[in-house]
Ligand SMILES: Nc1nc2c(ncn2[C@@H]2O[C@H](COP(=O)(O)OP(=O)(O)OP(=O)(O)O)[C@@H](O)[C@H]2O)c(=O)[nH]1
């Protein structure tokens with residue numbers, strides 16, 4: 001079957017964007033992989049290695065101005081061996097997180113995503129708090145979350161039911177699936193959500209079975225899978241880069257390296273959506289600026305006392321709220337420093353200019 005753009009997720013909205021941005025003269029493709037500054041772009045004419053133009057590089061202010069896996073791009077050179085990326089189409093969604101070890105910086109995971117498949121293994125990896133972190137990332141990115149619990153073959157039927165119940169109690173607004181990549185139990189139900197032309201980004205810790213799921217669904221060994229053992233290898237992942245894979249059924253998957261830390265970046269209203277129960281209760285708090293920590297007449301604390309709100313939810317909320325404010329402070333701090341630095345540079349250039357005139 002010949003590939004056409006709709007297999008890559010191209011739709012009416014993108015066609016419109018292409019016209020509005022005067023990009024019809026260029027070829028069009030979607031970034032399916034990235035290796036440092038080299039990109040692999042899939043087009044109707046095949047896969048091309050590509051680099052960005054000098055002017056795109058020159059005008060880029062941050063990492064986010066460079067292509068990412070999932071991006072639609074305007075290209076030339078698709079008749080030779082090598083293509084050039086001139087422009088990135090406006091992104092309709094971007095999943096990002098706080099960059100590891102670089103506070104106040106966010107890092108793009110993937111773009112133009114419709115759904116995030118949040119994978120968590122039921123054996124060792126399982127943590128509802130971490131699920132709430134991923135959900136917040138999704139809500140901030142305007143990407144619909146789907147929770148997929150994996151490795152159910154490793155636990156008893158009754159424990160699986162217990163875990164499912166626990167997740168469904170805490171997470172009200174995302175569908176939850178339980179699967180085994182080993183027995184393929186639960187695959188049929190999960191496949192129902194993987195619709196043609198929609199892009200799914202796989203998220204989750206290292207070793208939860210993201211690449212195994214991608215391989216099984218694609219029927220090919222597209223991604224390497226395995227186990228990294230031994231304490232000396234801690235923090236390494238089997239999958240080392242992101243990759244977009246097309247399924248026979250028309251679904252589009254983006255596999256990612258596992259995340260060790262799920263840092264909350266710019267959260268917008270992400271927390272509000274994830275912790276909807278808290279925000280609803282808070283409408284009845286006595287004080288408008290109630291922090292739900294010790295105030296009299298706090299409806300949230302009352303709900304925890306009466307057992308109608310899980311205290312774990314409130315703890316996790318407070319933790320993430322704190323992280324969010326630290327992140328925002330460091331972003332402000334960084335901007336301030338950049339401003340000061342910009343001024344110093346300007347002054348310096350002025351002096352330099354005067355110096356040369358004399
Ligand atoms: N028993 C069992 N093992 C599984 C299941 N899914 C994956 N595995 C095994 O878990 C190991 C890790 O799987 P991967 O698919 O490589 O995990 P990943 O999420 O892609 O990991 P990174 O690429 O490091 O992020 C492999 O040895 C898989 O065979 C499952 O449902 N049940």
Ligand SMILES: [Mg+2]
Pocket residue numbers: 210211212223224225238239255256257258
């Ligand atoms: Mg992997």
Ligand SMILES: [Zn+2]
Pocket residue numbers: 282285286290291292293295297298299300301
């Ligand atoms: Zn309150």
